[in-house]
Amino acid sequence: MTDTILETRKLRKEFNGFVAVSDVDLSVQRGTIHAVIGPNGAGKTTLFNLLTHFLKPTTGVTIFNGREITGLPPHRIADLGIVRSFQISSVFPHLTALENVRIAVQRRNGVGRNFWTSERWLTKFNSEACGYLADVGLEKFADTQAVELSYGRKRSLEIATTLALDPELMLLDEPTQGMGHEDVARITELIRKVSANRTILMVEHNLGVVANLSDTITVMQRGAILAEGDYDHVSRHPEVIEAYMGGGGHA
Structure with a gap:
């Protein structure tokens, strides 16, 4: 049995009237790999920035291990056990x-x-x-x-x-972005290995990686959740197919 390690309720972010994240209810189960996918501009990285409070939400709350963490500074959130990587490597x-x-x-x-x-x-x-x-x-x-x-x-x-x-919860933002096939395979196996004793929430554009690793997939479009479930479910969802194949992803 798993339980919820991270939850958002009606999480929303607006920039001068533009809604980047729209009332997102997200539930991440402990001990799983949970992927967030979606076309460019879907709000995925903005959601990560809200979870770690690099951005302040317009409305809504974030709960980690049963405790509301909305409004805490990023270093306090890291101290509680949520640590993230970024799209661009941030090593010294x-x-x-x-x-x-x-x-x-x-x-x-x-x-x-x-x-x-x-x-x-x-x-x-x-x-x-x-x-x-x-x-x-x-x-x-x-x-x-x-x-x-x-x-x-x-x-x-x-x-x-x-x-x-x-960390109890690792947030990986596009871990395979810009990689060749060999590096993608290496990082995929690395993520699988390090997930053994922790929870991983990742934004990832490579659907092969997502299919290979994820227990649950949340699909975002235009800042909102479009579909959620395992890969078989979301890959057959008509609106997901339209978002990826029908040009509906320009948020």
Whole structure:
């Protein structure tokens, strides 16, 4: 049995009269992979920004683990166990892979913002950071600067830093965007692997990845939920077919 880890009620965001997210009721079940899909402009990333409070909702509420988190600043939401990645890789380019992950480990241990901590003292976090690199297949790149990694490996590094924060709920925003077939396959298997002990909510454009990974799919169009269910259900939904194939996705 699963239970609800994240819920929104009538979540809405307007920009000068334009409705980007329209009264969305979303329910994410604990221990599942839940995908949000939709044509360009459907409101998917705006929804993510509302969940993590990078944007303030016009109306509506967000509930995490039974607690309303609407209005909390992004760092408090992260502290509660919701951590997100972004469409564009957000690693520190001139730090090594190990240093990138170690920063996340430090933050979880309460020393992430202490700029006066000695490098020698921080090495005590190296072993744990190396473990997260191994989880994503980057142990051989521990001493490589992030800027020198391929795009797919940068995304793997970002997932490693997300894991190092030990989230209950991982929000992945377009994790395979811009990748070739080999990197897509690698990231797909990585997401499957890291989902074993946590919940994943992801925005993803690659329907093959969505079909392969997702327990539940929410389809958005023009800021609203168009359909929801497993892949077989939503892929046969007439309005979903129209949205993707009939030119109805220009929100």
